[in-house]
Structure formats: structure tokens, C-alpha cells
Amino acid sequence: MKNSKHEEDIGLIKDLMEKSSKFSNLSGIAVIATGFLAIVGASLIYFDIGISISEIHISYAELINQTANPDSLLIKLKLLISIASLILLSSLVLLYVTAKIKSGKEGIKLFNSTFSRTLKSLFVPLFSGGVFCLFLLYHHMYGLVAPATLIFYGLGLVSASKYSYSELEFLGYFELVLGILASYYMGSGLLFWIIGFGLGHIIFGLFIHFKYDQK
């Protein structure tokens, strides 16, 4: 029978459709680096390692319980937001530049439809989550910010995984579970954050590196 040839043909078609329509130009090393950035940033905030611009030391617990005086809380909060934004920005730049280099090497234009679909599905939840977090800050619900970032990021990853690495789905669920746990253990939000954004990215980065980049 010629049946097996037909099956092989269908297999080849499916395989190539998937390979050519999924964004797969992340650099594993860069993902690992973003994990370390997250750990460094979160530790700075969590352990309050003498970089407070104001020399006022407020622990994360004091911040979310708002037990310190309001002025120093505000300063601490500004510091926290600056560090978080800095991490986010440098991570995005790092991922973008390395993806650009990687796609250049493979002769692929980074800005193709796959890439934009991935970005869109990731950033719709992420952006709404970001705005939501700003309102949490506005309403002084500091303790829920870390859990909320984890949850919205998880949702973004799950939806982006359709157009990119299918393994992103697992990372997404991981972040979601951590975010939900962190909402319950509110005082430990930053620790969950370190696990999710730090450890999660390092493991995922290693995985990408050895499974895809090494080929």
C-alpha cells in the first residue's frame, strides 16, 4: 500500500506548517539572564540592601502592611517601581536584541506575522495587568501587586504559547499557580516573584538553550 507515504506526506506538511508559523527565535541564554536580573532586582527590594536613596530602610512586610510612616513608604515605593521598571525594560531590550541577532543568523526577518501574533497575545493580558497593578498601587494595595504581575504574566504566556514555543504554556501555568498562591500568602509575594520570574526563567532558558539553541 502507498498509505505510509501519504501519512509521511501529511506529517511533513504539519511539521513544516508549524515550524514556519511559530516564533522560535528566543535566545535561551538571554532568557536565563532575565531570570538573574529578576532575582537581583527582587532581592534588592526584599532584603532592602542599603540602596535606598533616602537611607530609610523599610522591609517588604512593612511596606505591604503599611506600618512605616507614609513619607518613607512613598519613597520606598518609588524605588520599588523604578527597580521593577528597570528590570522589565532591560529584560525586554536584551530579549529583543538577541532575538534579532538569532533571526539574522537564520536569515529570517524578526518582524514577521508570527512574531507580531506572539507579541499581541502576550501583551494584551500583560498590558491590562500592568494598568491593573498601577491601580492597585493607587489604592494602596501594595501586597497584591507581586501576585497580580505573576497571574497576568502567566495568562500572557499561555496565550502566546499558541504562536511560539509550546513549552511556554507550562511556564505560564507555573506563573499562574505561583500568582494564586502568592495572593493567599500575601506577605511572601516577592519570594514567589523570585521563584516565578527568576527561577522560572532560568529553568525555561536552560531548556530552550539545550533543546533548540544547541542544534
Place this chain on the structure above:
Amino acid sequence: MEGFNLLNKAFDSRVRLGLMSILSVNEWISYKEVKNLLDLTDGNLASHVQALEKINFLEIKKQFIGKKPLTTYRITTIGKNAFKDHISGLEKLINK
């Protein structure tokens, strides 16, 4: 045998079948990208592309980005329909 009538001789070759698979889920896609996806060497791809262009299954666009030439391909409606028929032909034959 039902199904065989839907198969297209143009897709007998694995390279052409692969090429059409890629084109069917993408907009304009570059020579280099296709070459990498199909794991081909230079020159191997060109003859297949020309054969498919001849029967109007794909269109070729040649342009310059700065000083570098860039060749891109896109599937035509005729090509898309032929490829769809071919796939349903394959599926019918498998599900017999």
C-alpha cells in the same frame, strides 16, 4: 480510487510539498528562510520554485534591501486551492 483524483502531480516531490506547506501558512517569505526550514543547499530550491511558478502556484518577488538582494515568495490563490485539494486527497486515502 477516491482521493487519488484530488492528488496533484506537482506535489510529488517532497521539496515542493514542503515549500507549499510553508507558503500556505505565511505571507511573503524569503528564499533564505525557506531554504533553512527545508534544510536544503543552494540551487536545489530554485528549480522547484521555478516549476511551481510556471504553473502559477506561487509568485516571486525580487528586490534589494540596501545592496543585498532579497527574494521572497508567496502562494497564489490557484496554488492554495490546489494544495488544499491535495491535502484532502491525502487524508481521504489515509482514512480508507
